[in-house]
Amino acid sequence: MKNVTLEIDGRTVEAGEGTTLLKAAQSVGIRIPTLCNDDRLEPYGGCRMCMVEIETSWGRKRLVASCVYPVEEGLRVQTNTERVRRIRRMIIELLWPSSQVYAEEYGVTGSRFEPGLTDCSLCGLCLRYCTEIKKENRIYFEGRGIERRPALVEGSELTCRACGECFTLCGSGWIASRC
Amino acid sequence: MNTRKPVAGEQPAEGPLDVLIIDGEEAFAAACRRTLEHAGFRVATSGTAGQGLALAETRHPGVVLLALELPDMPGAEALGALSRQAPAAVPVVASAHGTVDAAVESMKLGAFDFLAKPVGAEKLVETVRRGLNLSVLRKEAAGPGAAGAQAPDKYDLLLQGLDVLGEAYSLGLEKRQLLDELTWLENEAKYHAESLGQIKKKERVILDIRNDLLESDVIMRRYDFHKNALIQVLLDVQEKFRWLPRHVLNWISGRLNIPVRDIYTIAHFYEAFSLEPRGRHIVQVCTGTACHVRGASELLTRISATLGVKPGETDARQAFTLETVHCIGCCALAPVVQIDSRYHRNPSKSQFEKIIQSLEKEEVDTCPA
Amino acid sequence: MSRIETPADLARLRDQAVARRNSRGTWVAVCAGTGCRAYGAEALAESLEKEVEKRGLGKKIGVRKTGCHGFCERGPLVVVQPSDVCYLGAQPKNVPAIVDKLEGKDAALDKLLYVDAENGKPLARLDEIPFYKHQQRVVLGDNVHIDASDILDYIAVGGYAALAKALSGMTPEEVLQEVKEAKLRGRGGGGFPAGRKWETTRKAPGEPKYVIVNADEGDPGAYMDRSILEGNPHGVLEGLILGAYAIGAGEGFIYVRQEYPLAREHAQKALDQAREYGLLGENILGSGFSFDVKIHRGAGAFVSGESSALMSAIEGHVGEPRPKYIHTSEKGVWGKPSCLNNVETWANVPHIINRGAEWFTGMGTEGSKGTKIFSLVGKVNNTGLVEVPMGITLRDIIFKIGGGVPGGKKFKAVQTGGPSGGVIPESMLDLPVDFDELTRVGSMMGSGGMIVMDENTCMVDTARYYMSFLAHESCGKCVPCREGTRQMLRILDRIVAGEGKEEDLAVLEELGDFMEDASLCALGQSAPFPVLSTLKYFRGEYEEHIREKRCRAGVCTPLIAYDIDQETCGKCGACLRACPVAAVDQSADKVFTILQEKCIKCGACFTACPEKFSAVIKVPAYAIGKPSAGNPPPAGKQV
Incomplete structure (x- = not known):
């Protein structure tokens, strides 16, 4: 596989073609916060915590989710700018009170908003683990938009309790509370 | 079946049986027969497994009282043969060796109950009665073909009995004179009517489900049972049934080899699908932007109040489902409501009521009953 | 009916079709679009046919059910050809008179003619009516001439000539080059150059390649694509085949909303007929090029119009957008290069091939060439579909073509671009309409929805309406779009209920910027635009709702109440009869009053009150001592 060279937070990084920016950053010890990422699973791009600022070699600047954006030759990436931090703070606030892992780091102590779903951030980790790794297909999302919530296929409680592998993936304990 | 109660001691020569006793122990068999005949059952006896099994096949007994100790065959083997040759018959096992092991063993082999000799008359009658009820169920479940000559006779008996009852009442006979017989018959009739009703109901449900699944097969065949056609299949199912019944979704999951999970995700995601039965008429208030600025909210409030249901709901009679839709592209008629396939421009309360009444009238007119 | 094997066959068939049409001297085109x-x-069409038959005129006069003529406000529309005399709002009872006229007799049909608003004179011909006069109907032009269910009608007016021209005399590269030179931009929303998109798919590795028609017109208040597909499905199909030829695609899809049954039916019929004539399938017109098309019905989700979501749906999955750093034109359906354009874009292609890129670039502005179809709806006199050259001003569209705002009301704003667009205030009405200009002022071209709003339209309510739509139409996958729309909707709900706070406006703007930056797909990125643009141009209305608890348009139900003006009340009782919840009370001396605690504010009494009395009035809720009270709006999915 071909290697490409890019710059992340001022450091030159080499990575195989097709690697995501997130993995490339992690390979040199640069930490980018994530909520819906798990190395065993396909990248999802849902939580948007891992947004970073990029500038292409022809000078185009934009914000991208580093967990799904592939490395490009000559790309300049900044993982911790004020613009990016502002986005992360807003995400933490919007998901409040669930998903508070990064609250302290980003100085968020509460939220201006009434909570949406209090016990689930809809990160899809359990669902994807159940589908991709366990191939059990027990969990799905019901509804769309602001109505979206997780749901278990009818009659799955026993199977799920017996497996329980996704319980630990979940920051909020949604599945554990239903099995 | 001319006499409901044959003379004791005579073997009924033909016709279906209620009980067949297969037991080498003559005295016990005879005693049982007497007791059961007295209770009104048609009974035959046989001393050997060979003759007994043949009788079971030809005379379709409801219950077979089978002794474990037989001269020509081990009881367990006879039990197995019985379930093969006369599957509708309900076997009740009797044994002089009334051990727990023997009981468990024969239950495992499919015996409906286990009686330890000696058997009390009451206990015997009660067990046979329960067994007969089960056999009616079995015959019913085996389908109309298998029930064959059996079921009608059974019901004939009941109907005849009910006629007698009716006669007794109409003649103003003192009920006490016929007390035992009539009370029994009355109870029996009620019981059977009830279980018959339940069976019929269950049968209808099962047949309906079977038809639904056949229909959905027809739909899936249009797309060669192709996985990728899932959304198209569901749209056709929705159109056919006006909703997505759960059993159909499960069936499709198996047929197309798609996890149920994926089907539910899709069914919940798209506007077109309904997981609840919808009414016979669909009232869709357009809430597209053109309609919105021309007063769709007011129209919706008015229609909702007139129908007495909120958007997304169906009325109790399953007649009307009220929905909102994002733009049906009749912006010139805004605000517009689509009722089934017709469009109406901003109907007033009385206009709307008229439309609804005419729809209900059509329904009454076209209803065969 | 035989297969067309060569361009010469097609020409012969065209001669036959033209002869068939010319065998009757007069045709009556009845618009049979969904609106009419x-x-x-x-x-109406049926009774016309019967009347013609009854009088033995069947050999002279033909009746044709055609696609949408555009002037939907005045339907059903009838156009007599070749004279182009147009009858508006014709009903079966007018049929004898219409046929009389066709026979050359005198008939009183003035009531069915368009009346000039200025001098009161009737205008009979299509090209005299202002609604049509100022349009330039390229794509919609054929609608009035053809029966969509008959391929021969399309062939008679020159259909499939572009295909014959391309397949017999142009290489795929030349077709592509022509479209690139025409500078055709995608009509579905973003305005991406179609030629460049085609080229990307053409060059992308991977076989087979797909071409797709996006007819999932989810934009509420817009029905251009439906009318094209209903009225001229072969035009779209021809464009698609040309595209497939240029791109090298062997298979195509038409993705059509299930809410458009007629469009689906006509598209299906068009496919069947084209296949029968050999215009689809193996070796089209003997060129060696093979191509076929399937129809895929969309099950109803606005987000399905997004390219990656639409392709997921074609694969049979949930229509959720995928993170798209690799474009669907390179990796689309089943990971194969897939070129998606909307109905109107494809429908432009045959015209470009027939008449050349130079003709096409002769219309429009520097950055936006050709024409654009808008659905002109809302508070406008002439609701309908209009096709205009790019660069025309909004004022011309709304006032010259649309006839302005009805009822002498004052124009307030026009909304373009649907839920992803924004509002444009009166001060900007002289803006030339093109992709870049509309984007510059905070709105967008979108697919062509144009909703006119007057003084009785509340801008906060409008923003709330779009936000409610988007909050339920978002797929819910990414946090910014799902939670952002949720919170914006909550804030707007509070404001229209008179419970807004001073700091709400700043929070709305902050959320808006965040969503634009961080959302996964275009739906979320553009979701805040209706709010941000109303805030930009009509901030005062927001402030009135918050500070004074007042809705100047009288729309936000919690802030208004209905009352009966006893001085003008004619005591006719119309309000009492109209009320669905018995909230109108009648006292012994016939004094009608509204029982505020029962009133659900449906406006039935307001509408029912005869104009000569106009006694039912809207008053601020606080005026009757019930600030921000009243029943909440109905708990519908999208009210």
Whole structure:
């Protein structure tokens, strides 16, 4: 596989073609916060915590989710700018009170908003683990938009309790509370 | 079946049986027969497994009282043969060796109950009665073909009995004179009517489900049972049934080899699908932007109040489902409501009521009953 | 009916089709688009046919059910050809008079003619009516001439000539080059150059390649694509085949909303007929090029119009957008290069091939060439579909073509671009309409929805309406779009209920910027635009709702109440009869009053009150001592 060279937070990084920016950053010890990422699973791009600022070699600047954006030759990436931090703070606030892992780091102590779903951030980790790794297909999302919530296929409680592998993936304990 | 109660001691020569006793122990068999005949059952006896099994096949007994100790065959083997040759018959096992092991063993082999000799008359009658009820169920479940000559006779008996009852009442006979017989018959009739009703109901449900699944097969065949056609299949199912019944979704999951999970995700995601039965008429208030600025909210409030249901709901009679839709592209008629396939421009309360009444009238007119 | 094997066969067939049309001297075109059908166009066409038959005129006069003529406000529409005399709002009872006229007799049909608003004179011909006069109907032009269910009608007016020209005399590269030179931009929303998109798919590795028609017109208040597909499905199909030829695609899809049954039916019929004539399938017109098309019905989700979501749906999955750093034109359906354009874009292609890129670039502005179809709806006199050259001003569209705002009301704003667009205030009405200009002022071209709003439209309510739509139409996958729309909707709900706070406006703007930056797909990125643009141009209305608890348009139900003006009340009782919840009280001396605690504010009494009395009035809720009270709006999915 071909290697490409890019710059992340001022450091030159080499990575195989097709690697995501997130993995490339992690390979040199640069930490980018994530909520819906798990190395065993396909990248999802849902939580948007891992947004970073990029500038292409022809000078185009934009914000991208580093967990799904592939490395490009000559790309300049900044993982911790004020613009990016502002986005992360807003995400933490919007998901409040669930998903508070990064609250302290980003100085968020509460939220201006009434909570949406209090016990689930809809990160899809359990669902994807159940589908991709366990191939059990027990969990799905019901509804769309602001109505979206997780749901278990009818009659799955026993199977799920017996497996329980996704319980630990979940920051909020949604599945554990239903099995 | 001319006499409901044959003379004791005579073997009924033909016709279906209620009980067949297969037991080498003559005295016990005879005693049982007497007791059961007295209770009104048609009974035959046989001393050997060979003759007994043949009788079971030809005379379709409801219950077979089978002794474990037989001269020509081990009881367990006879039990197995019985379930093969006369599957509708309900076997009740009797044994002089009334051990727990023997009981468990024969239950495992499919015996409906286990009686330890000696058997009390009451206990015997009660067990046979329960067994007969089960056999009616079995015959019913085996389908109309298998029930064959059996079921009608059974019901004939009941109907005849009910006629007698009716006669007794109409003649103003003192009920006490016929007390035992009539009370029994009355109870029996009620019981059977009830279980018959339940069976019929269950049968209808099962047949309906079977038809639904056949229909959905027809739909899936249009797309060669192709996985990728899932959304198209569901749209056709929705159109056919006006909703997505759960059993159909499960069936499709198996047929197309798609996890149920994926089907539910899709069914919940798209506007077109309904997981609840919808009414016979669909009232869709357009809430597209053109309609919105021309007063769709007011129209919706008015229609909702007139129908007495909120958007997304169906009325109790399953007649009307009220929905909102994002733009049906009749912006010139805004605000517009689509009722089934017709469009109406901003109907007033009385206009709307008229439309609804005419729809209900059509329904009454076209209803065969 | 035989297969067309060569361009010469097609020419012969065209001669036959033209001869068939010319065998009758007069044709009566009855618009049978969804709008006119709702007005009873089918019954009208049937009674016209019967009347013609009854009088033994069947050999001289033909009746043709055509696609949408555009002037939906005045349907059902009838156009007599070749004279182009147009009858508006014709009903079966007018049929004898219409046929009389066709026979050359005198008939009083003035009531069915368009009346000039200025001098009161009737205008008979299509090209005299202002609604049509100022349009330039390229794509929609054929609608009035053809029966969509008959391929021969399309062939008679020159259909499939572009295909024959391309397949017999142009290489795929030349077709592509022509479209690139025409500078055709995608009509679905973003305005991406179609030629460049085609080229990307053409060059992308991977076989087979797909071409797709996006007819999932989810934009509420827009029905251009439906009318094209209903009225001229072969035009779209021809464009698609040309595209497939240029791109090297062997298979195509038409993705059509299930809410558009007629469009689906006509598209299906078009496919069947084209296949029968050999215009689809193996070796089209003997060129060696093979191509076929399937129809895929969309099950109803606005987000399905997004390219990656649409392709997921074609694969049979949930229509959720995928993170798209690799474009669907390179990796689309089943990971194969897939070129998606909307109906109007494809429908432009045959015209470009027939008449050349130079002709096409002769219309429009520097950055936006050709024409654009808008659905002009809302508070406008002439609701309908209009096709205009790019660069025309909004004022011309709304006032010259649309006839302005009805009822002498004052124009307030026009909304373009649907839920992803924004509002444009009166001060900007002289803006030339093109992709870049509309984007510059905070709105967008979108697919062509144009909703006119007057003084009785509340801008906060409008923003809330779009936000409610988007909050339920978002797929819910990414946090910014799902939670952002949720919170914006909550804030707007509070404001329209008179419970807004001073700091709400700043929070709305902050959320808006965040969503634009961080959302996964275009739906979320553009979701805040209706809010941000109303805030930009109509901030005062927001402030009135928050500070004074007042809705100047009288729309936000919690802030208004209905009352009966006893001085003008004619005591007719119309309000009492109209009320669905018995909230109108009648005292012994016939004094009608509204029982505020029962009133659900449906406006039935307001509408029912005869104009000569106009006694039912809207008053601020606080005026009757019930600030921000009243029943909440109905708990519908999208009210």
